[in-house]
Amino acid sequence: MNQVVKDKMAREIMVIANKYLFDDIARESRFYSQDEVDFESKILKNYEYMVRKEAEVNFDYKQPIWYATVINENNEIFVYKRWWADSNAGDSRLHNKIAFWVGGHIEREDENLKNPLNDSMVREIEEELNIPAKNIKSVEAIGYINNEGDEVSQVHIWIAYLVKVSNDNFELLDWELDNGEFVSLEKLEEMINSSEYDTEAWSKILFEPIKKILN
DSSP states (O other): OOHHHHHHHTSEEEEEEHHHHTSSSOOOSEEEETTTOOHHHHHHHHOEEEEHHHHTTOTTEEEEEEEEEEEOTTSOEEEEEOOOTTOOSSOGGGTTOEESOEEEEOBGGGTTSSSHHHHHHHHHHHHHSOOOGGGEEEEEEEEEEEOOSSHHHHTEEEEEEEEEESOOOOOOOOTTOEEEEEEOHHHHHHHHHOTTOOBOHHHHHHHHHHHHHHO
């Protein structure tokens, strides 16, 4: 584990106890629409902070992750391949998987934002993808992703947003991301169904809701 990753693991991040998230709804591996449950309100009312290294192995809590699918004016979706297999960056459990989201934890430094979930997402998109605020045309919350199928997913819950941008002429500034490009909905579906690619489980969960929105 290099120093950058060690520093990340030492930061305090937002977490929420499962007893608050799933107090009135079944805990399942699936996409929850906003019409079904308002996890965001539950998070904003009951969150606390925990050192990330501890949160990654505490299965009584979920780490809220804002999860933004970025779409350009041609209705093409931004897709990227995560860290290469022999990299010492980040979580090795996610190496070589493709994803069509940009996301992140909410850290202690974000607690003074009006809405730490939404506002930190917009800021990070501006920084990581080098997209000026004026080129972010709309931000739409579409639901939540919960997955209990692996150790990474069991300690996270994803708040899914659809972010439309006016251009695709930008570069990834975050060294943890690699090989990003915009692809059509049809191409993305081919990638997900192909044995050539290993798609993250929560990206697979999100694909059908995104497909319904874009069709």
